[in-house]
Each structure stands twice: as C-alpha cells, then as structure tokens.
Amino acid sequence: MTRILLMGNPNVGKSVLFSRLTGVRATVSNYPGTTVDFLRGFMKLGEDRVEVVDVPGTYSLEPTNKAEEVACELLETGDLVVSVVDATHMERSLYLALELLERDIPLAVALNVWDDARHQGITINMPGLEKHLGVPVVPTVALTGEGVRDLVLRLCEAKADNTHHRSPDERWAEVGRILGLVQQVAHRHHTWLERLGDASVHPFGGIVIAAAMLFASFWVIRLIGETIIGYVTDPFFDHVYAPAILRLSSLLGGEGFWYDVLVGKLIEGEIDYGQSFGVLTTGIYIPFAAVLPYILSFYLVLGVLEDTGYLPRLATLLDNLMHRLGLHGYAIIPTLIGLGCNVPAILATRLLESKRERFIAATLISVAVPCAALQAMVIGLVGARGLQYVALVYGTLFLVWLVLGHILNLAVRGFRPELIIEIPPYRIPPWRSTLLKLRLRVVWFLREAVPFILLGALGISVLDYFGAFDAVARAASPVVTGLWGLPKEAIRALVIGFLRKDLAVGMLEPLDLLTPQLVTGVVVLSIFFPCVASFLVLAKELGVRDLLKAVGLMVVVALLVGGALNLAL
Amino acid sequence: MDDGKRLTTLAAMPSKHDGIVVDIRGGRAIRARLGSLGVRPGKRIVKLSEMLMHGPVMVEVDRAQVAVGFDVASRVVVSLSEVGIDSNTVDGKS
Numbered sequence: 001m002t003r004i005l006l007m008g009n010p011n012v013g014k015s016v017l018f019s020r021l022t023g024v025r026a027t028v029s030n031y032p033g034t035t036v037d038f039l040r041g042f043m044k045l046g047e048d049r050v051e052v053v054d055v056p057g058t059y060s061l062e063p064t065n066k067a068e069e070v071a072c073e074l075l076e077t078g079d080l081v082v083s084v085v086d087a088t089h090m091e092r093s094l095y096l097a098l099e100l101l102e103r104d105i106p107l108a109v110a111l112n113v114w115d116d117a118r119h120q121g122i123t124i125n126m127p128g129l130e131k132h133l134g135v136p137v138v139p140t141v142a143l144t145g146e147g148v149r150d151l152v153l154r155l156c157e158a159k160a161d162n163t164h165h166r167s168p169d170e171r172w173a174e175v176g177r178i179l180g181l182v183q184q185v186a187h188r189h190h191t192w193l194e195r196l197g198d199a200s201v202h203p204f205g206g207i208v209i210a211a212a213m214l215f216a217s218f219w220v221i222r223l224i225g226e227t228i229i230g231y232v233t234d235p236f237f238d239h240v241y242a243p244a245i246l247r248l249s250s251l252l253g254g255e256g257f258w259y260d261v262l263v264g265k266l267i268e269g270e271i272d273y274g275q276s277f278g279v280l281t282t283g284i285y286i287p288f289a290a291v292l293p294y295i296l297s298f299y300l301v302l303g304v305l306e307d308t309g310y311l312p313r314l315a316t317l318l319d320n321l322m323h324r325l326g327l328h329g330y331a332i333i334p335t336l337i338g339l340g341c342n343v344p345a346i347l348a349t350r351l352l353e354s355k356r357e358r359f360i361a362a363t364l365i366s367v368a369v370p371c372a373a374l375q376a377m378v379i380g381l382v383g384a385r386g387l388q389y390v391a392l393v394y395g396t397l398f399l400v401w402l403v404l405g406h407i408l409n410l411a412v413r414g415f416r417p418e419l420i421i422e423i424p425p426y427r428i429p430p431w432r433s434t435l436l437k438l439r440l441r442v443v444w445f446l447r448e449a450v451p452f453i454l455l456g457a458l459g460i461s462v463l464d465y466f467g468a469f470d471a472v473a474r475a476a477s478p479v480v481t482g483l484w485g486l487p488k489e490a491i492r493a494l495v496i497g498f499l500r501k502d503l504a505v506g507m508l509e510p511l512d513l514l515t516p517q518l519v520t521g522v523v524v525l526s527i528f529f530p531c532v533a534s535f536l537v538l539a540k541e542l543g544v545r546d547l548l549k550a551v552g553l554m555v556v557v558a559l560l561v562g563g564a565l566n567l568a569l
Numbered sequence: 570m571d572d573g574k575r576l577t578t579l580a581a582m583p584s585k586h587d588g589i590v591v592d593i594r595g596g597r598a599i600r601a602r603l604g605s606l607g608v609r610p611g612k613r614i615v616k617l618s619e620m621l622m623h624g625p626v627m628v629e630v631d632r633a634q635v636a637v638g639f640d641v642a643s644r645v646v647v648s649l650s651e652v653g654i655d656s657n658t659v660d661g662k663s
Binding site for chain 1: 598601609617618632633634
C-alpha cells in the first residue's frame with residue numbers, strides 16, 4: 001500500500017492536517033525500540049486507499065534526539081512526502097523542505113497556517129515559490145480545512161528532485177535566497193494573544209499566571225471527574241453491575257478459592273467496591289469507575305493546555321527549579337499528571353529525552369507526588385484535625401521531592417539535558433485534533449494501564465487468600481510500632497496501600513490515632529511503595545534493575561521520613 | 570573591539586537589548602538544534618527576558634520566541650548593538 005508521510009517542524013499543524021486527511025480512525029503506533037509514538041491512518045486517493053503517517057516533528061534530517069531519529073527512519077519507509085510548512089515561520093520550515101527535496105522521494109508542500117501568515121502581514125509569492133522548489137506548493141489552513149482538497153488533488157504532481165546536495169550552510173543560504181525573492185513581511189502590532197504570551201513568561205508575572213492556571217486546571221479536572229462519577233459510573237456500578245455480580249456470587253456458592261478471588265468478601269451481604277477486593281468487584285471498579293473518569297477529564301484539560309501553547313511556557317518558567325533536580329522544565333508535565341494519577345504520569349515520563357531523566361522523574365513521582373484519590377482522603381481525614389496538619393503533610397512531601405531530587409541529581413550519572421525549546425504563539429485549541437488526541441490517549445490508557453490494574457487486583461486477592469499479608473504484617477511490626485510509633489493495627493492499612501492508597505488512608509480512620517500518628521501514617525503511606533498499578537507501570541518503563549533501585553529509595557525514604565516525623569511531632 | 574561593538578554572550582547581555590549572533594561555542598548537536606530555531610551566526614537576536622536565578626533566557630529571532638537554558642545561552646556569543654531597543658521594536662523587525 002502507498003504510504004504518505006506528513007513531515008514538518010514541531011507545532012506546524014501536522015496533526016490537525018492529519019486528522020483532516022484521515023478522519024477520526026487513527027491509531028497510535030510505537031516505533032520499535034524507542035519511546036516515540038506516531039499516528040497512522042488511512043485516506044482515499046483517487047480509487048486507492050493509502051496510508052497516512054503523522055511523522056514526529058523534526059527540524060532537520062540530521063537528528064539531534066530520538067524523535068528526530070525516528071522521523072528520519074520513517075522517511076525511508078514512505079512513498080511520498082507532504083512537507084508541512086508553517087507559512088509564518090518560513091525560514092526553518094523551508095530548510096527541512098529543502099533537505100527533503102534533496103532525498104530521492106516525491107514531495108509536495110503544504111503551506112499551512114496560511115491565514116495566520118496573511119494576518120501577520122506576510123505575503124508569499126506562491127507561483128514563485130513553486131517555481132524555485134520545482135514541486136507543488138498548496139496553501140492550506142488545516143484548522144478550517146481550507147486548501148486540503150487541493151492538496152489531495154495535487155499529490156499526483158509530487159516529484160523528487162535529488163540533483164542538489166548541499167551542506168547545512170549552503171542550505172541556509174539557499175533558504176535565504178528563495179525567501180528574499182518570494183516573501184515580503186510588513187510591520188504589524190502585537191495582538192492580545194501575543195501580549196498574554198509575553199506576560200506568561202515574565203519572571204514574576206508568569207509565576208502568578210502559572211499558579212492561577214494550575215489552580216483553575218485542577219478545579220476543572222475535579223469538576224468533570226466528579227460529575228462523571230456521580231452521574232454515570234457510580235449509578236451504573238450501584239444499580240446495574242452490583243446486582244449482576246451478586247447473582248454470580250450466589251452461583252459460585254459464596255465460598256472457595258474462585259469465589260474469594262473473583263468476588264472477594266461481601267460486606268453485610270452487599271458488594272462494597274472499596275473493601276471486597278475481588279477481581280470482578282474492586283478490580284473492575286477501580287480502573288473503570290474511580291480512575292477512568294479522572295483520566296478522561298485530566299487528558300481533556302491537558303490536551304487543551306498543550307494545544308493552546310501554554311505548556312512550553314510553564315516548562316520555561318520552572319526549568320530552573322527542575323534543573324536542580326536533574327530534570328529540565330518539561331519534566332513538570334509528568335509531575336503535574338502525577339497529581340491526578342501516577343500511572344499516566346509514569347507513562348508520560350517517556351517525553352523526557354534520557355534514561356537518567358526518566359528514572360529521576362518516575363522515582364520522584366512515585367515517592368512524593370500524591371494522586372488525586374489519595375489527596376481527597378488526606379484532605380478529608382487529616383483536614384478534620386486542622387488545616388495546619390494538611391499543610392504539614394503537603395510540606396513534608398514537597399520537601400522530600402526537593403531533597404530527593406537534589407540527591408538523585410548528584411548521584412545518578414548520565415546525560416544532563418539542556419532546555420532549547422520554541423515558545424509557540426498562543427492559539428485557540430483546534431477541537432478536532434484535541435478530541436482526537438483525547439480519544440487516542442483514553443484508548444491507550446485502557447489498553448496499557450488497565451490490564452496492569454486487573455493483574456494487580458488478581459495478585460493481591462490470591463496473596464490474601466493464602467494469608468501472605470499476615471506474614472508481612474508480623475515481619476513489619478518492629479518498624480511500624482517502633483520506628484514510626486504507629487499501632488499494630490495500622491499494618492494492614494499499610495499493606496492495603498499497595499492496592500489502593502486512598503483506601504488505606506481510610507483504614508487508618510477507625511484506629512483512633514493521635515494527630516501526630518495520623519500525619520506520620522499518611523506521609524509514610526504516600527511515600528512507601530506505589531500502588532500496584534504504578535508499581536507495574538514502573539517495572540514496565542524502567543526495567544527491573546531501575547525498578548529495584550526506585551523501590552529501595554522508597555523504602556529508605558519512608559523509613560527516614562516516618563522516623564523523623566515520629567521524633568519531631 | 571575595533572568597530573566599537575561589544576562582544577558578550579546571550580546569558581550576560583541585558584534584557585530588552587538586541588545584537589547579532591557571532592558564534593556558538595559547542596558541539597554539532599547544540600549548533601544544529603539552535604540553528605534550526607534560528608539562532609545561527611549572522612542572525613539578529615533580541616533578548617526578551619531571563620527567568621530568575623540563572624533560569625532560561627527568552628529570545629526572539631525570526632519573529633519567533635525561543636527559550637534557551639542558561640548554560641546554553643552562555644555559549645552563544647553575541648555582538649551587542651550600541652543602543653538598547655525601545656519596546657516598540659521588540660518584535661524583531663529590522
């Protein structure tokens with residue numbers, strides 16, 4: 001089958017053009033051996049069905065990172081390239097277009113964001129550009145679909161011209177020469193979006209904007225998530241799913257290995273999704289009813305933040321802080337995701353360039369970034385004792401994040417990244433590609449993370465059936481009672497924390513802990529061991545060796561911090 | 570300097586000033602990466618701001634904004650224009 005590649009710089013609207021060409025039926029593919037993903041879909045070209053690939057954004061064919069390497073390797077697999085050129089940033093777009101032209105593959109050029117260029121006072125002599133390049137050049141506005149039909153119609157004229165081979169300097173000179181002939185730029189004033197853009201990277205003003213932005217984002221995420229839970233998933237699980245499982249429970253006879261593993265314990269004759277711990281009860285409820293609604297709302301808000309162009313600004317603003325933790329500014333994104341759920345957060349560390357960064361970021365997230373469910377319980381339970389104690393819990397975790405990050409930065413060897421990023425202009429999010437991205441991410445979560453959660457629930461029920469937890473509890477009791485000053489009954493809560501942290505915090509409630517004990521217990525629960533889903537995802541992303549290192553760190557940090565809190569409070 | 574222009578680095582030059590990039594002290598990867606974003610010898614560059622405590626430097630080049638980490642910024646050698654630019658021309662037209 002013919003394969004058409006969409007290639008261009010990052011942020012030129014490739015993905016929007018992709019969704020225009022292929023409609024909604026796209027799939028994410030992972031490039032083998034890397035953490036780089038790309039989109040594939042299909043379109044009609046004349047009578048034929050052809051494959052379209054949204055190649056990761058690149059600035060040149062001399063790769064400087066993994067995504068660019070993948071772009072170059074994908075180039076070898078294509079039959080035709082559409083070079084997506086940003087009409088408002090012709091120079092760097094044309095550089096890549098010239099490089100593509102020097103390769104032996106038919107090329108057509110889509111001159112995208114054509115409308116923006118007009119608004120910015122940029123005029124481009126289209127026939128002139130076409131003559132200089134020797135391939136079809138079609139102005140497009142992917143956002144509205146303008147020009148996309150013309151582009152498809154002219155794909156048959158695409159041709160290769162591999163007569164030139166230039167050095168980078170010669171290529172830049174050629175770009176300059178062509179633009180001098182075909183482009184005119186008029187002066188214009190700043191638009192309100194640009195003024196906002198300037199303000200959001202102001203050293204002081206930017207921090208205020210960032211705080212407001214993050215606060216608003218999390219408010220919206222909670223609002224949407226809780227609405228879905230309250231009106232969709234909870235009613236379904238209470239009124240449809242629970243009666244069905246109760247019927248199954250009577251079919252299974254109410255006891256035995258399979259009953260315990262699949263259904264778990266009934267609480268007063270009813271299924272309690274929080275306490276039953278069967279694969280079909282708690283195991284299904286957690287990913288679909290408790291986590292999925294937040295994943296949905298989280299990815300929606302994240303997608304909007306990405307598509308407006310705010311995230312690179314946030315990364316710039318926080319680069320300095322993140323640098324001291326051995327990360328660069330972009331690592332703030334997985335960290336923020338972690339405040340929603342650690343599972344997608346650890347998966348999102350893939351966007352970091354080096355193994356070293358991914359290790360530091362994933363470890364810091366699983367140690368010191370509490371997920372939304374855990375935070376809700378902390379605020380409810382600890383908040384009842386006074387807000388200063390909530391602040392103490394958050395303050396301790398933040399301190400752990402900073403100190404552990406500093407230590408990891410000094411201790412872990414490897415490539416240290418430098419921030420060099422483009423700050424794209426603010427844009428109104430293109431809903432087509434924002435929604436496409438949301439759908440792809442949710443499908444991906446269902447495929448990649450949910451099986452792990454189910455597997456974890458299965459493992460825990462089997463272990464519980466064979467009494468493994470009691471053995472763990474006996475072994476752990478000197479640490480829990482001696483070092484952390486917690487009563488013996490808290491051990492079961494700590495063990496359950498492996499399955500679900502918020503539940504474990506809830507199990508501390510009936511123990512009548514003193515306030516210092518409660519604070520210690522909650523902090524230890526947050527640091528010590530990630531929940532089983534995060535644990536499995538960590539294993540998948542880091543590999544066994546780094547996983548063991550991360551787990552070792554968690555145990556040591558939990559011992560130290562829990563002990564210190566016990567002494568200090 | 571003979572022509573009266575001062576050589577400095579992107580990290581050291583004051584905000585809201587412009588200059589011409591003279592050299593990038595660094596390896597192929599860093600030159601290629603900066604170059605593709607428009608930071609190349611011979612280009613006019615405007616320093617917009619810098620984040621607190623040696624944070625990234627924001628520059629404008631070719632009508633686009635780029636954020637560059639402080640360490641990278643200190644490897645970009647810039648020949649400073651004699652006078653600072655007034656705010657009306659910050660958007661980088663010459």
